[in-house]
Amino acid sequence: MTDVPLGLPLAGLLTSIVLAAFFSSTETALMSINRYRLRHRASQGHKGARLAEKLLARPDRLIGVILLGNTLANVAAASIVTLLTLRIAGEHWLAAANGVLTLVLLLFSEVGPKTYGAIHAERLALPAAYIYRPLLIVTYPLVWLINGITNAILRMVGVSAEQAASHSLSAEELRTVVAEAGALIPIKHQQMLVGILDLERIRVDEIMIPRSEVVGIDVDDDWERIVATLREAQHTRLPVYEGDLDKMIGVLHMKRVARELARGELDRDAILRLARQREPYFIPEGTTLTQQLVAFQENHRRHAYVVDEYGDVQGLVTIDDILEEIVGEFTSLPQALRRDVRAEDDGSFVVAGSTTVRALNRSLGWTLPTGGPKTLNGLVIEYLETIPEPGTSLKLDGHRIEVLQIVDNTVRTLRVWPAAPKVDEDA
Secondary structure (H helix, E strand, O other): OOOOOOHHHHHHHHHHHHHHHHHHHHHHHHHHOOHHHHHHHHHOOOHHHHHHHHHHHOHHHHHHHHHHHHHHHHHHHHHHHHHHHHHHOOHHHHHHHHHHHHHHHHHHHHHHHHHHHHHOHHHHHHHHHHHHHHHHHHOHHHHHHHHHHHHHHHHHOOOOOOOOOOOOOOHHHHHHHHHOOHHHOOHHHHHHHHHHHHHHHOEHHHHOEEHHHOOOEEOOOOHHHHHHHHHHOOOOEEEEEEOEEEEEEEEEEHHHHHHHHHHOOOOHHHHHHHHHOOOOOEEEOOOEHHHHHHHHHHHOOOEEEEEOOOOOEEEEEEHHHHHHHHHOOOOOOOHHHHHHEEEOOOOOEEEEOOOEHHHHHHHHOOOOOOOOOOEHHHHHHHHHOOOOOOOOEEEEOOEEEEEEEEEOOEEEEEEEEOOOOOOOOOO
16 A cells, blocks of 8 residues: 555545445435426436436335445445555544544535435436446346345335335325416416316215206296296206106207297297207216216216206206316306395395305305305204304304395395405414
8 A cells, every 4th residue: 555656545535435425416316306207208208217217116226226336435435544544644543534534425425415416306317327227237136136135124024125106196196286386387277277186076966056046947837937938048958847847858958949939830839849859867966077077978968957866856067067167167256146146335245045155165265164065054054053043143164144034944045254364373
């Protein structure tokens, strides 16, 4: 060692520190890289991304070669420092020299490089993949032996290294990713994406038009009333029934009515004939919106009648109702809400008890609970656990509610005040 020029071991020491820094930084970069961005880059043909994805498919092998290289670099640095200390200062300075080396390695080969690798993961990981791929091939026998022993120990505690961690996202995790996209995705698009995810957990009975508001034609009515219903109808399709909505005959399309009217042949028999040409489409009330959207597409339908377990019609759901859950209301306030909700000068709203809670929350930005009853009437009765008297007041999730009218043991109208905006206590 005394015959070797001093510059050569110093160069070796510097090289060992740099190699240790490389292994530490790239290890952190490869393990913290965004797997979905990496997969996207790989699908676009980026060679470094493809190599990195293959390396990460077996993290035990990748970690094996990284730690092997890092350990060799650290051992080499310690050996060179020991030899240099003995040559220059003597064995009494070995402890001090190794202490200084430990500090240098900690700062310049561990903490600093790992922090940089975590911050600039993609910048380091993709170029490093070009180095690790051939390095893994060269050192594979030694890595295989080390991994074999390690995996055997892991299997003893019930861990299989062959099963790489799954990086699939659940619906809730994907919802969080969308919410954190920030300026990358416009707010409106974020709301639409979240709306699509929410279709799986919303049932048709939560968004349907309730039975009491379904407009139809009763063939037992006198002709003048039938004509009045046709004249005032705001929908293109009307159910035709006999005496009761549960005794539905068929569905009448207003376009066909217009043709019969133009020929002067519109009468009760014509309405029955036209209605029988289109059978009603019934669905169970527990159907999710995702299932129903697919069913609408497969059956080439645009609306369906929701029935309970006894086959009684509970309401009507249309494809427009489902699409509004994704894109929002097509108007500032839906037609049904314009009829059932009236804004007052004091900032409150007079609301019909049959109005659905989801419609109020979506259209007015309220936060009434949606996990229980579907209508405001049901929500108030469930909360009070009794049929209230007019003038009863309560508070639900920050919304002050006053019962105005009770008819036939149901809450007919209520006055609701919007909830006060929440104050950020940290601010």
